[in-house]
Amino acid sequence: MGFGFSSEPLFLFLSFLFLFSNLEINTVESAADYKTLVYKGCAKQTFTDPTGAYSQALSALFGTMVSQSMKTRFYKTTTGTAQTTITGLFQCRGDLSNGDCYNCVSGLPQLADKLCGPTIAARVQLFGCYMLYEVAGFAEVSGMEMLYKTCGGTNIAGSGFEERRDTVLSVLETGVVNGHGFYTTTYQSVYVLGQCEGDVGDSDCGECVKIAVQKAQVECGSSISGQVYLQKCFISYNYYPNGVPRRSTPSYSSPSSSVVTGQNTGKTVAIILGGAAVVGFLVILLMFARSVMKKEEK
Structure with a gap:
């Protein structure tokens, strides 16, 4: 009794393994370079x-x-x-x-x-x-003093971008308070992030981020991106005309939605993808086993 293999299930099986391994590699490679x-x-x-x-x-x-x-x-x-x-x-x-x-x-x-x-x-x-x-003895600076800012070289005035950016930045001011010092969200292809120093209270954090937002609006104008660092907080925004890359934003929400923490969203997506991958794997494995059994019966 010889063993034969149907090429179609085997091809699907190998293709699935290749796709799944690439998915893992791409996830690693697309992680933000946080050490820049x-x-x-x-x-x-x-x-x-x-x-x-x-x-x-x-x-x-x-x-x-x-x-x-x-x-x-x-x-x-x-x-x-x-x-x-x-x-x-x-x-x-x-x-x-x-x-x-x-x-x-x-x-x-x-x-x-x-x-x-x-x-x-x-x-x-x-x-x-x-x-x-x-x-000890070093003169401290104000927590609201701007330490550094950078603005994207591309300007997109007149496209409605500034209105969208300002809308989501206003949400950021509230989000960092409700998020106790950290918040990130996306609205109409504009991704924003804000964080305060860990020992800053919620109220002071909101005020710091508000000042940082005002500075970003003035300093960066219609620039496609901007980062503003104050002594006690920082904010950044990026506009992606083709949609925000999933690697760049751990949460997706709109200005009318409640605070959504990025890590919870990421875990949910991972569970869904992982569950789908397991189901797909089992289906292909069963197809493969069925093909082998048919060949044995012959």
Whole structure:
């Protein structure tokens, strides 16, 4: 009794495996590059460190923050004693997993040293996280002070874009309050994201984002995209004429809808796709087995 194989079920089976493996690869490849440098801010004054006390305190600070980034997306601490006291914090974007947060934060100490050297204060902002530290006595700036802004080079005035952008930005101002410091949504191909520093209260967060929105509207005008970073919050918006890529937005909602957290939406989509994939796999497997049985009967 010989074994024969029908080419059609086998082809479908192999095609399905290829499609499913490509789906996994594309998902990984399309993830946002959260470790891209956005900007760096370095104090002009450097510290003298004849005894190595500052270096030791700073190293301890970095070590603590990196280890904490495996557990939380925001952490603030102080290390050192007397004149060597250093306060530092890190924060990851609200839609990053703990693993991605750690991967993002773990490279910041070395990057801060490379970009700023032994300064008494430094801030390094990546696309997915940032870290800052200040030696005791460093003059603090206002939480509403603009640190950095960038606007897209393409202008699309007269297309109705600014009205759509302003509509969804107004939703962002409310969303960060209801979302307790982080919110992202999409409206008519405009994707927006806002986040406040982890220790900022809801009311102050809403006010900070409101100011950031106003600055974005003035500074960027009809630019297709913009990012505005204040001391205590930041916002970004992007317009996608052909529709927002799924990798760029973890949530889809309209200005009239309630807050939808991106991670829950992503999990729901993953469950649906995963369930469909399993069903498809079982169907093709049964077809394959049935073909083998028929050949055996012959």
